[in-house]
Amino acid sequence: ELYASNLPLLRQVKAEQVQRYIDLLKVTPFPRFIAFLSVLCICDGVAIVDNQRKVVQLLVEENPEVLVHAKVIDSEKHGRDVQISRKNGSTFMLSTLTESEDTFMLIDTQLMQPDQLRMAFYLRCLDLYSDVVAGRNRIGADALIQKDELGISYSSLVEMAAMRHIPTRVRKRAVQLIMQLYVDREPQEPIAIINRVRIWSPAKPVKAPPVRTMINPYVNFPDRAPTPGFPELKTFILDFMGTQSTHSEETTQVFRLSQSILRLCSLMMSFGLYHIRKEGQPALEIQPDFGAI
Numbered sequence: 001e002l003y004a005s006n007l008p009l010l011r012q013v014k015a016e017q018v019q020r021y022i023d024l025l026k027v028t029p030f031p032r033f034i035a036f037l038s039v040l041c042i043c044d045g046v047a048i049v050d051n052q053r054k055v056v057q058l059l060v061e062e063n064p065e066v067l068v069h070a071k072v073i074d075s076e077k078h079g080r081d082v083q084i085s086r087k088n089g090s091t092f093m094l095s096t097l098t099e100s101e102d103t104f105m106l107i108d109t110q111l112m113q114p115d116q117l118r119m120a121f122y123l124r125c126l127d128l129y130s131d132v133v134a135g136r137n138r139i140g141a142d143a144l145i146q147k148d149e150l151g152i153s154y155s156s157l158v159e160m161a162a163m164r165h166i167p168t169r170v171r172k173r174a175v176q177l178i179m180q181l182y183v184d185r186e187p188q189e190p191i192a193i194i195n196r197v198r199i200w201s202p203a204k205p206v207k208a209p210p211v212r213t214m215i216n217p218y219v220n221f222p223d224r225a226p227t228p229g230f231p232e233l234k235t236f237i238l239d240f241m242g243t244q245s246t247h248s249e250e251t252t253q254v255f256r257l258s259q260s261i262l263r264l265c266s267l268m269m270s271f272g273l274y275h276i277r278k279e280g281q282p283a284l285e286i287q288p289d290f291g292a293i
Contacts, residue, residue, distance in 0.1 A: 003036070003039050003040065004039050005043055005044050006043070007043045007044075007048075010040060010043050010048050010051060011048070011050070013040055013048075013050075013051050013054070015054050015058065018037065018040070018051075018054045018055060018058050018059070019058055021033050021036055021037060022037075022058055022059055022063050022066065025063075025066040026063070026066055026087075029066065029086070029087070029121060030121075031117070031120040031121045031123075031124040034121065034124035034125055034127075034128050035124050035127070037055050037059065037128055038124070038127050038128045038131040040054075040055065041055060041128075041131040041132055041134065042131050042134055046135070047134040047135030047137060049135070049137065052131075052132045052133075052134070052135075052137050052139075052140055053137075053139060053140075055128070055132050056132050056137075056139060056140045056143050056144075060132070060140075060143045060144060060147065061143055064147055064149065064150070065087050066087060067125050067150060068084055068085075068086065068121060068122045068125045068150075069084070069085045069086070069149040069150065069151065070082055070083070070084055070085075070094075070122075070149075070150060070151025070152075070156070071083045071085075071149075071151050071156075072151065072155075072156045072159050072160065075093070075095070077095070078095055078163070078165045080159060080163065081093045081094060081095050081163070081165070081166070082094035082095075082151065082160060082163070082166060082170075084118070084122060092118065094122075094166045094167070094170060095163075095165045095166050096115070097115050097118060097119045097166075097167055119167065119169075122170070123169055123170070123173065125150075126170070126173040126174075126177065127173065129144055129150070129152060129177060129181075130173070130176050130177060130180055132144070133180050133181060134180070136184065136185065136186070138185070138186070138217060141180070141181050141185065141217070142217070142220075142221075144181065145181055145182075145221075145224045146221060146224065152177055152181065153224070154178070154181075154182050154224070154225075154226040154227070155232070157174045157175075157177055157178045157181075157182075158174075158178065158232045158233055158236055160174040161174040161175050161178065161236055162236045162239070162240070167253075168251065168253035168254055168256075168257050169253055171257055172253065172256050172257040172260050175257065175260040175261055175264060176260055178233065178264065179260075179263070179264045179267060182226045182230075183230070183233075183264065183267060183268060184267060185217045186215040186217050187215045187216075188271045189271065190270040190271060191270070191271065191272040230268075237261055237264070237265060240258075240261060241261075
């Protein structure tokens with residue numbers, strides 16, 4: 001609470017402080033330690049770049065073993081499920097965790113049941129990934145998507161977002177990470193859409209604007225790039241919107257998941273193009289069925 005929304009204090013954070021909490025995580029992996037690292041990365045919605053870099057270097061790059069490792073695997077019961085593993089060697093399936101509304105927010109971990117503690121730690125890890133890449137932090141995004149053990153590849157996140165048998169809290173965070181790690185990245189940028197133009201006199205020729213240098217964020221690791229045009233993501237969104245009314249319980253978490261998906265749709269449409277495969281060449285144009293959402 002002392003650091004939250006305290007910009008002068010956040011700007012004074014040293015690498016030693018970050019390392020101290022990472023050392024605590026190695027001994028006692030409590031959710032509140034991960035939550036503290038998240039607090040260091042953002043102040044009132046604005047990214048603190050220096051702190052993001054410290055967390056990325058000291059935690060994601062040098063000590064990834066203290067984070068939750070996740071992997072999408074085949075499951076006899078559900079077809080596909082998410083296997084969660086911890087540093088101590090314990091493993092469990094994400095579908096076995098209960099959908100808890102408030103208990104994971106408890107600060108006193110002694111009051112948590114084992115499943116609640118597992119859920120809390122995993123959710124805090126997902127929140128941390130989102131916070132270290134806030135503000136289009138490319139260094140953080142590049143570091144995260146190269147860590148296979150974290151289970152946040154494009155294909156894994158899309159699968160997780162579509163799994164109705166795992167906690168909705170996880171699905172909502174999967175959508176958020178898709179947006180930050182794979183959609184809201186260079187060279188994408190919002191464009192102004194002209195709805196109507198009226199010309200009263202002949203238009204004078206204007207000098208063509210300089211050609212922009214297109215940045216490929218996956219140039220150093222092309223195997224991490226999402227499918228051009230995001231067809232899997234589009235299929236998931238259309239399926240979710242088409243079956244949303246069939247949810248047995250319209251809980252707060254389902255509503256928040258819907259909000260995240262709508263924000264993702266709005267972002268993609270604001271770019272005018274969904275994905276740029278090559279310089280100046282769109283991989284997918286806006287199509288009527290998606291635009292209707």
